[in-house]
Amino acid sequence: MSAQHLLLVSAAVLFAAFVQGATGVGFALIAAPVIGIVRPDLLPVCVLVLMLPLNFYVMWRERGAIDRVGAGWISGGRLLGTAGGLWVLAALSASHLSLFVGASTIAAALVTLLMPAFSPGRGAFVAAGLVTGITETATGIGGPPLALVYQHQPAPSMRSTIALCFLVGELVSLVTLMAAGRIDGSQLQAAAQLLPALVVGAVLSRVVHRHINGRVLRVFVQVFAIVSGAALLLHSF
Template sequence: MTLTAFLVLSLVVGASAFIQGAVGMGFALIIAPVFGFFDASYLPVTLLILMLPLKFLIGWHERGAIDRIGAGWITLGRFFGTFLGMAVLVALSVRQLEIAVGLLTILAAVVALLSPPFKPTPSAAIGAGLFTGVTETATGIGGPPLALLYQHAPGPVLRSTLATCFLLGEIISLVILLIAGRIGLAQLLAAIYLTPAVLIGSVLARHVHSGINGPALRLAVLIFSIVSGAALVLKG
């Protein structure tokens, strides 16, 4: 990783961690296409590792608001989806991965923009977990299905429950990726270099998220995701 790439990625990672901490989603939707432009080999491993401290801090800070029953159903679906995601990752070349990340980013953002409100149920939670396991293990993107599931829940419930589900799911995905030999030194070093930016962004968000216009920031994240996803598809 060059110094320029490190500085740019640190800035983007820090801003994305801030947004995730403020509204409960956005980190992977922003970072995945940016990683795709710099070096698609960072996906999904570096992204998954960076999300571990981020999700732990968010979940721990608002741990009293976690929907534990819903998180249990989601994690069950996520476990089985991880194996399907591993199969998809093995089948994709770097160029195909760029295109897949771009298309999935666009699809996830459009669905998040247009989806009507609905109440989470055990079957919906398992389905969202299954889909998230596939997409996050293959590309690093998995937030929108769970964000849709809890999009009308109170902010603390959304942030803490999603953070807990992703923390557990990312550990499962990384264990499977490690066993499959898909984790390399370059990916680990990139994660180590960028972790301070994650910590800074998440700590800043903790102190100001109550005063942020969440819907406006969420809309901006989704619009950015659509544009960056389309650009990554064209690159691929």
């Protein structure tokens, strides 16, 4: 990446890490469209690699609030969805992947905004894991389905459980992508360059995560995601 592009993406990653550390979701919705505009060839590997330390940190910080039963069902669905995500990657060119990321971002943000309150059961957990497996393996974006099933649960449970599900799923996706030959040195180098911004954002989130109005910030993330997704769609044409 050029210095200008690195500065732009680093700012997005810093903000995305702060938002996810504070609310439990939002990193890929913010970072992936920006990376897709600047360097679509870095998706989804760069986003997945960056989310590993971030989600481990969030999970460990509030590990006592993890919903282990829900996480187990989500992870089962997540494993099934990984193959679908790999198929999407194989079927789409870089420009078509950008279109897919943009459209997926907008759709996921709209669903998260409009979905009414409900109490999730086993079927909802498995379905969320399945959809997450497809979208996260293909694009790096997997938070909205998990946010849907946990959006009305206590904030510590939402943040820590989603982080655990992300962590397990990202490892599965990266192993699958590596076996398929979809990981190269440029993607890992870019992730290493963006790591300082990720750390700063995660540390800043610790200062406010117990006090921030999570509902307001989640709405802001979804609006930002819609704008970013629209920009990515326009950039792809």
